[in-house]
Amino acid sequence: MIGSRIAGGLLAVAALTTATAACSAPEQPHAQKLTAAEASQQPTETLKPLLQQALPNVEGKTFTSSIVDFPPGARAKPHRHGTAFVYAYVLEGTVRSQLEGEPLRTYHQGQNWVEKPGAHHVLTENTSRTEPARLLVVFVSDTGDPLKVDDPQP
Numbered sequence: 001m002i003g004s005r006i007a008g009g010l011l012a013v014a015a016l017t018t019a020t021a022a023c024s025a026p027e028q029p030h031a032q033k034l035t036a037a038e039a040s041q042q043p044t045e046t047l048k049p050l051l052q053q054a055l056p057n058v059e060g061k062t063f064t065s066s067i068v069d070f071p072p073g074a075r076a077k078p079h080r081h082g083t084a085f086v087y088a089y090v091l092e093g094t095v096r097s098q099l100e101g102e103p104l105r106t107y108h109q110g111q112n113w114v115e116k117p118g119a120h121h122v123l124t125e126n127t128s129r130t131e132p133a134r135l136l137v138v139f140v141s142d143t144g145d146p147l148k149v150d151d152p153q154p
Helices: 002-021 034-043
Strands: 046-054 061-070 085-092 094-099 105-108 112-114 120-126 135-142
Touching: 061 120, 085 094, 085 105, 094 135, 105 112
Parallel strands: none
Antiparallel strands: 046 061, 061 135, 085 112, 085 135, 094 105, 094 120
């Protein structure tokens, strides 16, 4: 029963990805550099896992769904998700995101994106200083791997 629910969930995610693979038009990058003191005071995101389940038909892989909350003005540290395939869907608010080598993009409620295994996420931030943003993020990762690894601090 759980296996069929997971399979159904994966099919729903795949269908949602196919049906709504709407990527916003690329934006011009804007230079917004923070001092070390500002960066340490800036709010960051929180990740709350919802479901984590080994995939019974794909040995060594785990499906994890999570809610990622971005308080107003929050910015994630640059990071990677290891060898995980990542799907993100904006549940609430507006998020600005940039993967290394790709244009800066803005995603609004109802929009989504995917990240290939090994992608370097150089920017993820809530664009609002007054309203929260929330994502549903799905990871298909190697079992036991961390879901997010922040870049080392210089």
